[in-house]
Amino acid sequence: MGSDDTNSAAGEVALRTRAFVRDVVIPVERKLDGNVHDGPEDVRIALQDAARAAGVFAPQVPTDLGGLGLDRTAQSAVFEEAGYSLLGPLALNCAAPDEGNLHLLGEVASAEQKERYLRPLAAGAIRSCFAMTEPAPGVGSDPSMLRTRAEQLPGGDWSITGRKWFITGGIGASVTICMARTSGEPGDRRGATMFLIDRDSAGMSVERNIGTLDVSLFGGHAEIVFDDCRVGPDAVLGDVGRGFELAQVRLAPARLTHCMRWLGIARRSHEISMAWTQRREAFGRPLRELGMIQQLVADSEIDITACRALIRECAAQLDRGVEAGHLSSITKTFVSEAVGRVVDRAVQICGSLGVSEDVMLGRFLREVRPFRIYDGPSETHRWSVARRAIKAIDADAVLGHG
Numbered sequence: 241m242g243s244d245d246t247n248s249a250a251g252e253v254a255l256r257t258r259a260f261v262r263d264v265v266i267p268v269e270r271k272l273d274g275n276v277h278d279g280p281e282d283v284r285i286a287l288q289d290a291a292r293a294a295g296v297f298a299p300q301v302p303t304d305l306g307g308l309g310l311d312r313t314a315q316s317a318v319f320e321e322a323g324y325s326l327l328g329p330l331a332l333n334c335a336a337p338d339e340g341n342l343h344l345l346g347e348v349a350s351a352e353q354k355e356r357y358l359r360p361l362a363a364g365a366i367r368s369c370f371a372m373t374e375p376a377p378g379v380g381s382d383p384s385m386l387r388t389r390a391e392q393l394p395g396g397d398w399s400i401t402g403r404k405w406f407i408t409g410g411i412g413a414s415v416t417i418c419m420a421r422t423s424g425e426p427g428d429r430r431g432a433t434m435f436l437i438d439r440d441s442a443g444m445s446v447e448r449n450i451g452t453l454d455v456s457l458f459g460g461h462a463e464i465v466f467d468d469c470r471v472g473p474d475a476v477l478g479d480v481g482r483g484f485e486l487a488q489v490r491l492a493p494a495r496l497t498h499c500m501r502w503l504g505i506a507r508r509s510h511e512i513s514m515a516w517t518q519r520r521e522a523f524g525r526p527l528r529e530l531g532m533i534q535q536l537v538a539d540s541e542i543d544i545t546a547c548r549a550l551i552r553e554c555a556a557q558l559d560r561g562v563e564a565g566h567l568s569s570i571t572k573t574f575v576s577e578a579v580g581r582v583v584d585r586a587v588q589i590c591g592s593l594g595v596s597e598d599v600m601l602g603r604f605l606r607e608v609r610p611f612r613i614y615d616g617p618s619e620t621h622r623w624s625v626a627r628r629a630i631k632a633i634d635a636d637a638v639l640g641h642g
Contacts (some may be wrong), residue, residue: 321503
């Protein structure tokens with residue numbers, strides 16, 4: 241059971257993370273019922289200070305920024321252990337959306353932007369959000385539907401106007417990475433630009449924290465309005481007009497780290513249910529001896545092992561510098577659905593206990609369900625996977641006509 245990393249350094253960090261999550265994070269999680277949709281900020285700071293003291297803070301952040309500098313393969317073991325609690329990734333500063341934004345800023349930001357935003361974000365001194373999604377008919381699973389616009393004014397400043405919604409971490413974020421259209425029309429897959437927008441910028445307002453099924457992502461899911469929001473030319477992240485292209489720097493790794501973290505909560509749910517099979521009796525026998533229960537346990541073992549294998553292979557591809565969009569789509573689709581199956585089986589095995597508030601399985605079930613939608617719904621990924629797979633086939637050679 242548990243993450244089985246073969247690298248000794250990563251294995252040490254994973255073991256420290258396991259102990260830290262068990263001894264420090266889970267008691268806080270239970271006290272809050274995993275609900276940090278509205279903060280509080282002092283909880284985040286206290287957890288992150290404790291993670292520093294335990295030597296597990298910011299495992300993915302380069303060492304020159306105060307992190308542990310683990311590669312993707314090593315991260316997979318540590319993130320899984322962090323994900324054993326809903327608040328574990330927050331404590332380690334490897335939770336969405338900050339984790340993905342840290343990677344994006346590290347790859348794309350200018351030296352000045354790194355000092356202003358990346359360094360404090362890596363230290364947990366500030367939080368961030370990534371403002372891409374818009375209310376219909378704006379951008380959702382199809383990024384080309386982007387409607388928020390940015391126009392350059394005489395003198396070089398930019399004016400940004402549009403509405404974003406479901407912006408994870410948006411409540412209280414110090415900086416927003418906003419995707420806006422700088423050329424073209426909705427339906428055009430070119431012409432987007434990323435902007436770094438400070439929280440106190442005139443013309444930017446957070447309208448509400450959207451009530452959702454899940455409540456464990458710190459800073460909630462915000463609806464944000466930009467109304468002639470003025471920013472300087474130094475707010476452009478990367479190059480003007482390359483926003484869609486540069487977003488790919490963030491997307492494939494971010495999908496994968498979501499999988500790593502949610503695998504931890506699936507494993508915890510599975511372990512809770514197996515422990516219950518040792519305590520509960522039915523029909524004169526312990527649950528663990530009943531064939532139907534054994535099948536549920538076995539299926540979850542298979543799902544967890546398959547998830548871990550996919551995650552490690554995708555992480556290895558990213559570490560080798562291989563373009564991993566295809567495998568990350570496969571991994572995200574399979575893991576998001578397998579995690580849901582594992583948690584659902586755990587609820588079923590535990591019966592009335594599973595749907596009670598005496599254990600957190602009901603909370604876990606609510607938290608993992610949106611994962612099939614976040615970072616691209618399963619249907620969009622399947623469409624993408626099928627297109628790539630079919631395109632790669634040499635029909636003449638396969639059918640014997642070459």
